Amino acid sequence: MFYSISLYLALAIFIIGLIYKVSTWFSLTISVESKKVSTRFLMALKGVIAAIFSGRILILLKVFFLDVIIQRKVMREDFLRWLAHILIYWSFMLLLVMHALDSLITSRIFPDYSPTINPFMFLRDLFGLFVIVGVCLVIYRRFILKAPRLKTNAMDHYAIILLAIIMLSGVFLEGAKIGSYSIYESMVEQYSGMEDAGEIKPLTAFWVENFGVVSPDVKGPFDQELLKKGREIHETSCVTCHSRPRWAFMGYSAARLVKGIAVALDRAGVHTFLWYIHFLACFIGLAYLPFSKFFHIFVTPVSILANSVMDRQVSEAANVETRQAVEFDACTHCGQCTARCSVAISYETFENANILPSEKIRSLRKVAAGKESGENFARILEGSSICTNCHRCTDVCPAGINLEDLWFSMRESMFKKDYPEFSLLSPLSYYRGLMRDTIPEEDYTKPLVRARNTITAGYDLIKDQTEVITIPAYDSEFQDKSLSFQASAFKDCFGCQTCTNVCPVVANYENPKETLGLLPHQIMYSLGLGLKDLALGSNMLWDCVTCYQCQEQCPQGVKVTEVLFELKNLAIQSVKAKAV
Amino acid sequence: MRFALFLGCNIPARVKQYELSSRAVFRKIGIDIIDIKEFNCCGYPLRNIDYKASVLSAARNMALAEKQGLNIVVLCMCGFGMFKEAEHRLKESNALKEEINAILAKEGLEYQGKTEVKHILTVLYHDVGLDVIKEKVVRKYKDIKIATHYGCHALRPSDVVMFDDPVNPELFDKLVEVTGAKSIYWQSRLDCCGAPLLGINDELSMDLTKKKIVNASESGADYLCDSCTYCHMQFDNVQQMIISSGHDGIHALPAILYTQLLGLSLGIDSKALGLANNRVDISKIEEFLSSI
Numbered sequence: 001m002f003y004s005i006s007l008y009l010a011l012a013i014f015i016i017g018l019i020y021k022v023s024t025w026f027s028l029t030i031s032v033e034s035k036k037v038s039t040r041f042l043m044a045l046k047g048v049i050a051a052i053f054s055g056r057i058l059i060l061l062k063v064f065f066l067d068v069i070i071q072r073k074v075m076r077e078d079f080l081r082w083l084a085h086i087l088i089y090w091s092f093m094l095l096l097v098m099h100a101l102d103s104l105i106t107s108r109i110f111p112d113y114s115p116t117i118n119p120f121m122f123l124r125d126l127f128g129l130f131v132i133v134g135v136c137l138v139i140y141r142r143f144i145l146k147a148p149r150l151k152t153n154a155m156d157h158y159a160i161i162l163l164a165i166i167m168l169s170g171v172f173l174e175g176a177k178i179g180s181y182s183i184y185e186s187m188v189e190q191y192s193g194m195e196d197a198g199e200i201k202p203l204t205a206f207w208v209e210n211f212g213v214v215s216p217d218v219k220g221p222f223d224q225e226l227l228k229k230g231r232e233i234h235e236t237s238c239v240t241c242h243s244r245p246r247w248a249f250m251g252y253s254a255a256r257l258v259k260g261i262a263v264a265l266d267r268a269g270v271h272t273f274l275w276y277i278h279f280l281a282c283f284i285g286l287a288y289l290p291f292s293k294f295f296h297i298f299v300t301p302v303s304i305l306a307n308s309v310m311d312r313q314v315s316e317a318a319n320v321e322t323r324q325a326v327e328f329d330a331c332t333h334c335g336q337c338t339a340r341c342s343v344a345i346s347y348e349t350f351e352n353a354n355i356l357p358s359e360k361i362r363s364l365r366k367v368a369a370g371k372e373s374g375e376n377f378a379r380i381l382e383g384s385s386i387c388t389n390c391h392r393c394t395d396v397c398p399a400g401i402n403l404e405d406l407w408f409s410m411r412e413s414m415f416k417k418d419y420p421e422f423s424l425l426s427p428l429s430y431y432r433g434l435m436r437d438t439i440p441e442e443d444y445t446k447p448l449v450r451a452r453n454t455i456t457a458g459y460d461l462i463k464d465q466t467e468v469i470t471i472p473a474y475d476s477e478f479q480d481k482s483l484s485f486q487a488s489a490f491k492d493c494f495g496c497q498t499c500t501n502v503c504p505v506v507a508n509y510e511n512p513k514e515t516l517g518l519l520p521h522q523i524m525y526s527l528g529l530g531l532k533d534l535a536l537g538s539n540m541l542w543d544c545v546t547c548y549q550c551q552e553q554c555p556q557g558v559k560v561t562e563v564l565f566e567l568k569n570l571a572i573q574s575v576k577a578k579a580v
Numbered sequence: 581m582r583f584a585l586f587l588g589c590n591i592p593a594r595v596k597q598y599e600l601s602s603r604a605v606f607r608k609i610g611i612d613i614i615d616i617k618e619f620n621c622c623g624y625p626l627r628n629i630d631y632k633a634s635v636l637s638a639a640r641n642m643a644l645a646e647k648q649g650l651n652i653v654v655l656c657m658c659g660f661g662m663f664k665e666a667e668h669r670l671k672e673s674n675a676l677k678e679e680i681n682a683i684l685a686k687e688g689l690e691y692q693g694k695t696e697v698k699h700i701l702t703v704l705y706h707d708v709g710l711d712v713i714k715e716k717v718v719r720k721y722k723d724i725k726i727a728t729h730y731g732c733h734a735l736r737p738s739d740v741v742m743f744d745d746p747v748n749p750e751l752f753d754k755l756v757e758v759t760g761a762k763s764i765y766w767q768s769r770l771d772c773c774g775a776p777l778l779g780i781n782d783e784l785s786m787d788l789t790k791k792k793i794v795n796a797s798e799s800g801a802d803y804l805c806d807s808c809t810y811c812h813m814q815f816d817n818v819q820q821m822i823i824s825s826g827h828d829g830i831h832a833l834p835a836i837l838y839t840q841l842l843g844l845s846l847g848i849d850s851k852a853l854g855l856a857n858n859r860v861d862i863s864k865i866e867e868f869l870s871s872i
Contacts, residue, residue: 390590390621428629
């Protein structure tokens with residue numbers, strides 16, 4: 001009764017959760033030009049049907065076999081992780097079909113099925129062992145091997161703990177049942193039809209000797225005659241439905257382990273208690289599945305298959321957006337993307353976990369659901385922008401997620417909000433420049449202007465071109481400490497203007513001062529005079545092509561380009577410090 | 581001769597032909613290439629925003645190569661420049677080196693400064709040598725004028741990169757001429773391609789690119805030759821963008837990577853050199869080649 005109620009309750013929660021999660025696939029906002037929920041739903045339906053009833057079905061079948069069943073991408077990247085995952089994935093699926101759903105599946109295929117006979121008895125333990133070995137490998141990888149920057153979050157702990165509880169409760173439940181005298185008694189009553197204690201005794205002796213049952217009064221060593229008699233009874237009444245429990249090698253080992261206290265455990269009803277733990281853990285896992293890491297069991301194949309037949313250039317924009325929403329749930333947080341990320345090492349200096357793809361995807365899901373703002377939003381935007389678009393995360397993602405596409409879409413939709421992002425003012429923007437045609441003109445320039453304006457906002461001095469500037473007191477803090485020893489060579493500048501004269505950027509404009517603010521030599525002067533605001537507020541910093549002509553040709557050996565680099569760093573640092 | 585090959589971020593994703601042609605040339609010349617899967621960003625794009633992050637990136641790569649006792653060959657000039665900058669600064673500042681090594685130590689790495697970083701042109705010119713290349717050339721170019729583009733970050737700052745004479749370099753010209761092609765003199769040959777500003781100030785970036793293309797064309801060049809990821813994307817992808825947006829009718833000047841130019845004259849198949857990957861068509865360059 002309790003079992004059925006909890007099962008149906010878990011199933012109901014699971015189904016409601018599933019419907020809720022699937023509905024978010026059509027409502028999360030990812031694209032700059034996000035489509036309506038109903039349009040996305042209908043388009044997706046149309047797309048799925050079109051893909052299935054076309055030549056693409058062959059691609060889907062091939063990909064399903066290679067990437068869902070065999071998981072070749074994981075194997076290629078990390079054999080240990082592949083082994084762990086395959087052991088868990090295949091064995092758990094087999095346990096689900098053969099053991100958990102035995103009344104629905106196994107007993108229909110094999111009419112003689114009974115959980116206590118071979119091969120089922122043995123296979124159950126074998127698959128269980130595989131799962132346990134897999135979980136141990138996972139624990140080894142996450143907590144002992146500790147790949148650099150691999151993060152383990154609460155959801156990963158939950159998955160490991162839940163699997164461990166299900167598996168260990170299963171093993172000990174089996175062990176408790178093997179040793180249990182009360183279960184033995186009820187089996188005798190149910191299957192042998194014997195009532196006479198004298199008749200039962202040889203059988204009990206035989207089971208205590210060979211089947212691990214621990215009886216409170218019947219104890220060995222036994223007389224050979226008695227055992228022989230017991231065997232005869234066993235062979236007529238029991239053998240067809242009960243193999244030797246040694247075949248259930250894990251449960252049997254557990255039974256041997258607790259042999260000394262088996263009678264007490266049996267009286268305390270420990271096997272009932274373990275049974276509750278075992279099925280309740282399974283039901284909790286089922287109910288919570290759509291909200292947990294295990295949701296990937298359903299969604300990752302969808303993502304892998306969708307990506308195998310979709311192309312951003314050709315597919316409907318609405319479907320690309322829906323696919324990207326699915327991808328959020330397809331992520332298993334395995335960390336492969338982070339392991340191969342080109343800028344992951346920058347996490348160490350920026351201390352922003354959103355740089356790491358495996359963490360970024362989680363944060364971006366919250367952004368897509370409209371749940372992030374303020375400081376958090378700015379950090380996620382920074383993490384998303386520090387990316388060289390090298391495509392490696394996408395190449396290795398075993399869930400088939402087109403991460404690079406997802407980053408690109410999410411970045412652009414985040415740029416629509418009013419947050420300045422300064423890494424746009426670096427060559428990290430190169431890819432965005434190449435992709436310019438795919439972005440509406442206004443959306444393209446706005447964040448660039450915003451980044452520049454935010455930096456210069458604090459430096460009023462540079463805006464008023466007519467004012468006679470009063471030279472501030474010598475700012476030793478700035479001049480001596482902010483700039484490195486190398487850059488502080490600006491003090492040697494004697495004002496020949498060679499730097500400005502050889503600058504290709506200056507040469508590109510008729511009236512360079514108007515566009516650039518200060519010219520290179522003027523920046524060197526301002527530094528000499530301690531006019532920090534002028535140096536940091538000048539557009540020249542962000543329009544410098546870093547060609548090093550100025551530095552190369554300076555007769556005084558002033559490291560002009562290096563100074564500009566350092567000023568850029570300083571300007572960004574100080575504007576960020578102000579924001580906090 | 582063995583090197584760890586540093587591809588960086590853009591080559592595998594967007595300039596695949598540079599990887600293909602470099603590997604093919606290395607094979608032909610007999611240079612062993614080792615791939616280090618753990619290599620990350622060279623650090624160059626991070627320099628504008630956080631210097632330490634950029635040096636850390638470069639140092640991690642060098643530490644990875646150092647662990648295997650390998651020198652690094654870099655295909656990109658911006659990447660090469662970044663490595664040299666990091667090497668230079670880490671030699672100069674012990675404090676920075678300690679800070680960087682403290683971070684690297686978390687994953688069992690250490691930067692000691694033993695690994696030498698070279699650009700592919702330097703390897704071909706100094707380590708292999710013009711004579712050896714000359715012997716391997718089987719098809720010579722005839723009557724072709726090449727505008728050889730040096731690239732800023734390999735050339736300057738000269739005291740750090742030590743690539744060639746910054747005012748009157750000749751290393752790249754000589755490498756071009758070994759194939760039989762004529763490397764012409766053009767006024768803006770040492771100027772910037774404009775790449776560092778693409779995505780930041782596209783107009784300015786494209787202005788600089790156009791100027792170079794126009795100057796090279798006017799100087800009589802049939803092709804532009806580069807040997808840097810960013811320069812190549814600028815002269816190829818961005819030039820294509822400029823042309824297709826109908827920008828004041830500049831005359832298209834196809835850009836070929838040096839490894840493609842050399843590869844053809846070494847007798848390597850155009851497919852193996854990824855000629856078709858270039859946006860601005862360079863397939864006609866084979867017409868300038870003598871038959872084997």
